[in-house]
Amino acid sequence: MTATTTQTAEPSPAEGGDTSPDEPGAWQTFRRNGVGMTGAIMLVVAIIIALFAPLLAPYDPYESVRVAIDDIYQAPSAAHLLGTDDGGKDVLSALLYGTRVSLIVGFAAAAISLLIGGFIGLVAGYYGHALETVLMRITDFFLVIPALVLQIVIVAIVGQSLRNIIIVIGVLGWTTTARLVRSQTLTVKQRRFVMRARALGAGDAHIIRRHVFPLVLPLMLANTVLVISLAILSESTLAFIGLGDPTVISWGQMLNFAFTRGAVTAGAWWALFGPGLALLWVVLSATLFGTALEDVFNPRLQRHHLEPELPQARRARARAHNHADEPVSDALLSVRNLSVEFETALGAARAVDDVSFDLRRGESLGLVGESGSGKTTSVLALLRLLPPGGSVAAGQVTFDELDVLTLPASDLRALRWQRLAIVFQGAMNALNPVRTVESQIAEAVRLHDDGVSRKAAAERAGDLLASVGITRSRAAEYAHTYSGGMRQRAMIALALACDPDIVVADEPTTALDVMVQAQILELLASLARERGMGMIMVTHDLGVVAATCDRVAVMYGGTIAEEGPTAEVFASPQHPYTRLLLEAFPDIDHPDRALSSIPGAPPRLTNQPSGCRFHPRCPDAMDRCTTERPPPYELDDGRLAACFLHDPATVGSGGGSGDG
Numbered sequence: 229m230t231a232t233t234t235q236t237a238e239p240s241p242a243e244g245g246d247t248s249p250d251e252p253g254a255w256q257t258f259r260r261n262g263v264g265m266t267g268a269i270m271l272v273v274a275i276i277i278a279l280f281a282p283l284l285a286p287y288d289p290y291e292s293v294r295v296a297i298d299d300i301y302q303a304p305s306a307a308h309l310l311g312t313d314d315g316g317k318d319v320l321s322a323l324l325y326g327t328r329v330s331l332i333v334g335f336a337a338a339a340i341s342l343l344i345g346g347f348i349g350l351v352a353g354y355y356g357h358a359l360e361t362v363l364m365r366i367t368d369f370f371l372v373i374p375a376l377v378l379q380i381v382i383v384a385i386v387g388q389s390l391r392n393i394i395i396v397i398g399v400l401g402w403t404t405t406a407r408l409v410r411s412q413t414l415t416v417k418q419r420r421f422v423m424r425a426r427a428l429g430a431g432d433a434h435i436i437r438r439h440v441f442p443l444v445l446p447l448m449l450a451n452t453v454l455v456i457s458l459a460i461l462s463e464s465t466l467a468f469i470g471l472g473d474p475t476v477i478s479w480g481q482m483l484n485f486a487f488t489r490g491a492v493t494a495g496a497w498w499a500l501f502g503p504g505l506a507l508l509w510v511v512l513s514a515t516l517f518g519t520a521l522e523d524v525f526n527p528r529l530q531r532h533h534l535e536p537e538l539p540q541a542r543r544a545r546a547r548a549h550n551h552a553d554e555p556v557s558d559a560l561l562s563v564r565n566l567s568v569e570f571e572t573a574l575g576a577a578r579a580v581d582d583v584s585f586d587l588r589r590g591e592s593l594g595l596v597g598e599s600g601s602g603k604t605t606s607v608l609a610l611l612r613l614l615p616p617g618g619s620v621a622a623g624q625v626t627f628d629e630l631d632v633l634t635l636p637a638s639d640l641r642a643l644r645w646q647r648l649a650i651v652f653q654g655a656m657n658a659l660n661p662v663r664t665v666e667s668q669i670a671e672a673v674r675l676h677d678d679g680v681s682r683k684a685a686a687e688r689a690g691d692l693l694a695s696v697g698i699t700r701s702r703a704a705e706y707a708h709t710y711s712g713g714m715r716q717r718a719m720i721a722l723a724l725a726c727d728p729d730i731v732v733a734d735e736p737t738t739a740l741d742v743m744v745q746a747q748i749l750e751l752l753a754s755l756a757r758e759r760g761m762g763m764i765m766v767t768h769d770l771g772v773v774a775a776t777c778d779r780v781a782v783m784y785g786g787t788i789a790e791e792g793p794t795a796e797v798f799a800s801p802q803h804p805y806t807r808l809l810l811e812a813f814p815d816i817d818h819p820d821r822a823l824s825s826i827p828g829a830p831p832r833l834t835n836q837p838s839g840c841r842f843h844p845r846c847p848d849a850m851d852r853c854t855t856e857r858p859p860p861y862e863l864d865d866g867r868l869a870a871c872f873l874h875d876p877a878t879v880g881s882g883g884g885s886g887d888g
C-alpha cells in the first residue's frame with residue numbers, strides 16, 4: 229500500500245480506539261509509577277531543604293569564625309551532627325546551603341538548555357528541508373564535542389562565577405533536548421489535527437504554538453528533569469577540580485576541599501560522606517522522576533495521535549480525447565487535468581493522473597474506489613494539503629474563479645475552512661488531544677473572524693456541537709472522553725464552523741459501527757441540504773455514495789474510470805471496473821445475488837500498468853488496452869466512461885458491448 233492511498237482506519241472501540249472517560253489521565257498514570265513517585269518525593273525534599281536552608285541549618289556556614297585546632301575535622305557529635313570540615317565549620321550546615329547552589333545551577337542550566345534545544349528542535353522538525361539539515365548538523369557537531377572538556381576550558385577563560393558556570397553548562401547541554409524535540413515535532417506535525425489546523429487556515433506560528441508545542445512540551449519537561457541531574461553533576465565536577473565559584477558553598481566544592489585538605493588522611497569520612505550522599509540523592513531523584521515522566525508521556529502521545537495518513541478526488545465534463553480547458557460554467561469547484569506525484573526511492577510516482585471533475589453549488593459528489601485509487605490524494609491536492617514528498621505535477625483547480633493552486637498563502641488560508649472545509653477520517657487523530665473540543669471549534673471561528681470575542685466563539689462552538697447532537701455540557705471536554713461517533717460529529721461541527729461552501733468528507737464513517745455510520749451520513753447529508761453546501765464524499769463504500777451523493781466518480785489507479793449521476797451509474801455501469809465493483813457489493817434489493825470479487829489487486833503506485841490501468845484485471849481487455857490510454861468518452865446521457873468499449877470506432881466494429 230502506498231503512502232498516497234493508505235486508508236488508515238481509526239481503531240474500533242473494541243480495539244481501544246474509543247477511549248472511555250474512565251481512562252486514567254497522566255497524573256493517575258504517574259501516581260501508579262512507584263519509581264517516579266519516589267523520585268518526585270526525593271526531589272521535593274531537596275527543594276524544600278534548599279528553600280529553607282537558613283532555617284534548617286544549625287550554623288551559618290558563611291559566617292567568619294575563629295578556628296581552634298580542635299575544631300578541625302571534629303567527628304560527628306550532638307553539636308555537629310555531621311562533624312566539622314577543615315575550617316572547623318559545621319558540615320551539615322554547609323551541606324544544606326550547598327543544596328541551594330546545586331539546585332540553582334541544575335534548574336537554571338536546564339532552563340537554558342530547554343530554551344535553546346527546544347527552539348532548535350521545534351524549528352528543525354517543523355520546517356524540515358535544508359533548515360533541518362543545517363540545524364541538525366550543528367547539533368551533531370556539539371554532540372560529539374566532549375562537553376566536560378569544553379566546560380573546563382570555557383569556565384577557566386570566562387571566570388568561575390556561578391553565573392558563568394550556569395551559562396556554560398546550559399549552553400553546552402542543549403543537544404539531547406534538540407534531538408528529542410525535533411523527532412517528536414516530526415511525528416506531531418504529521419498528525420491529522422495539525423493537517424486540520426492547516427486546512428483551517430492557521431499560519432505556521434499559530435500551529436506551532438497551539439498544536440505542536442503543547443504536545444512536545446511534556447517530553448521536553450521530562451527530558452529537562454534529566455538535564456537537571458546532568459547539570460548538577462557538571463557543576464559538582466567543575467567545583468571538584470577547583471573551577472567552582474569560590475564565593476559560594478557547593479557539594480562539589482566541599483568534596484574538593486575534603487580531598488585536597490587532608491580529610492582522607494585525617495580519616496574524616498564525614499567530610500566526604502555528606503556531599504557524596506547529597507549528590508547521589510538529587511541526581512537519583514531527578515533521574516527517577518524524569519524517566520517516569522517520559523514513561524507517562526510517551527505512550528500517551530503514541531496512543532492518541534500517531535498516524536500520518538491521507539487522501540482523494542473526481543469528475544470530468546469534457547469531450548472525448550480532449551476534456552481539458554472547458555470549465556463548466558455553473559461549477560463552484562472545477563478540477564482540470566490534475567496530476568499528483570510522490571517522490572520515492574525509485575523516482576517520481578504518479579498517484580493521480582489527469583483527473584478532472586466539477587462540483588456545483590449544493591451538489592454532492594462521491595469519489596469512490598479501492599485503496600490506492602487516488603481518491604484522498606486528489607482531494608488533498610486540491611486543498612493544497614499534500615503530505616511531504618507529494619506535489620502537484622500538472623493541472624488546475626478553480627474555486628469560484630480563484631486559481632487555488634497558485635493562490636498566495638494568505639489568500640489560501642482565508643479560503644480554506646471559510647469556504648472549503650474538510651472532515652478528516654479518524655476523528656481521534658484529527659482532534660488535538662490536549663485541547664477541549666469547544667476550544668478547537670472556537671479557534672476555527674476566531675481564526676477567520678478577528679472580531680469575534682472568545683466568549684462569542686465559545687458560544688458558537690456550543691451551538692455547532694448542539695447542531696450535530698452533542699450537548700453543551702460535553703463541549704468543554706477533551707476528545708478522548710467522546711465516543712467514536714461523537715468525535716466524528718465534533719469533526720463535522722468543526723467543518724461547519726465558518727459556514728463553508730463546500731465540505732470535503734474523507735472517509736467520515738470509517739471504523740464506526742453501522743448504526744452510527746448511518747446517523748453520521750444522514751447528519752452530513754441533511755446539514756449539507758439545509759445549508760446549501762456542496763459536498764465531496766471520499767469513500768471506498770458504495771453504500772455511502774448511494775446514500776449521500778447526487779453524482780459519483782469511480783476512481784482506479786489514479787484516474788477516473790467513470791462519472792455520472794449516482795442512480796444511473798449504479799443502475800447501469802458503463803465501465804468494466806464500475807460493473808465489477810458493484811458486483812462485489814451487496815445489494816439490499818437483491819439479497820440472493822451472489823457476490824464476486826475483482827480478480828487481481830490494484831496497481832502499485834510505483835508500477836502502474838501501461839495503457840488502460842485496469843487492463844490486467846479487465847475481462848473485456850483488448851489488444852490496444854495494453855498500450856493506449858483510454859480517454860473519457862462522453863456517453864449519450866452525459867456520463868463519462870474512460871474505456872475503449874465506448875470508442876465509436878470500437879462500437880462501430882462491434883468490438884465490445886459496453887453494456888453493464
Ligand code: SF4
Pocket residue numbers: 803804805840841842843844846847848849850853858870871872873
Ligand atoms: Fe477494459 Fe480496455 Fe476498457 Fe480498460 S479500456 S476497461 S482494459 S476494455
